[in-house]
Amino acid sequence: MSAADFLLAPEVQKLLRVAYAAPGQRFPTSELAQRAKLDADDVSRTLEHLVKSGILKWNKPKSDLPATVEVDRSFVFHDELRSIALKSFAAAEPIRAMLRSRFKESVLRAFVLEEDEDASVEVLIVHGQLMPDEAEMTTACEKLSKTIGRHLEVHVISNARFGRLTSRDALTAKLAADSAHEIVALGDTKAKLPVERAGLIQSAARKLATLYGPTA
Structure with a gap:
């Protein structure tokens, strides 16, 4: 071998x-x-x-x-x-598996931001149209924490909030660090991208145009 x-x-x-x-x-x-x-x-x-x-x-x-x-x-x-x-089978893989199975309809992306020597793992979750149920997520993370013997510190934000992160945000610095790695990428789950408000307005305008036709 x-x-x-x-x-x-x-x-x-x-x-x-x-x-x-x-x-x-x-x-x-x-x-x-x-x-x-x-x-x-x-x-x-x-x-x-x-x-x-x-x-x-x-x-x-x-x-x-x-x-x-x-x-x-x-x-x-x-x-x-x-x-x-730590990036593969120690912590990331169990977290990835849990998110992709139990929260596949809501978790759009996920990142392990940092893993400390004191057995703590910081995780960032980006949700899509649906937001993960807070109680269910808390219970799942607590159960997984006991299983892998590591404390999980979890941040859950919307895709819109993720897109608005600036250089002044603490999360931006953590995402840019060498220790950060993506464990759930776009397309890995069934979570759908949220429909932006501008998109809704445009869609409504197209429907109105179809109903009433061109104006003279």
């Missing part, structure tokens, strides 16, 4: 999703298995490769406590791998 195939293996992605979501936390194998939703054999086999590769490291057990594993920040490609993990 190549290094690329290994990193793309589902078991590896699930374990790294948990580990990189809390890079300073030490996990017993039983907790890793529970959080990653993998059986003990899969976790043991995958951990062996991750530790041998230098991506994770074991910590010696204290007294009668079990041994724990954590992210090895001295790994030569730690920053690059963590960036890839």
Whole structure:
């Protein structure tokens, strides 16, 4: 198995999703298995490769406590791998999947703005004609937050508001940062672009012209 195939293996992605979501936390194998939703054999086999590769490291057990594993920040490609993990399968992918399934009629675009070392993810959601139900969105984000072990800070704005962002807006600076990346693009969902007011006026004018015909 190549290094690329290994990193793309589902078991590896699930374990790294948990580990990189809390890079300073030490996990017993039983907790890793529970959080990653993998059986003990899969976790043991995958951990062996991750530790041998230098991506994770074991910590010696204290007294009668079990041994724990954590992210090895001295790994030569730690920053690059963590960036890839966070932008793909660690946080972005679960958020993307949730938005594209539960809110496909309302979410037009979505961006991960920033991911902090304290396991916090800031997300910007742009809605179309329909606005996501606030209570439903809150519940879905809270549930996902528990699943991936990360706090979600979510901004929901209209497409019109998104189009009016200026250089003075804090969101503009965050969107321009290297840490920002789009996780739901136009056309990824069934959300429709809102009908602009000017468009409604033009449409009404065309209908009137059709009804009454040209004036003399």
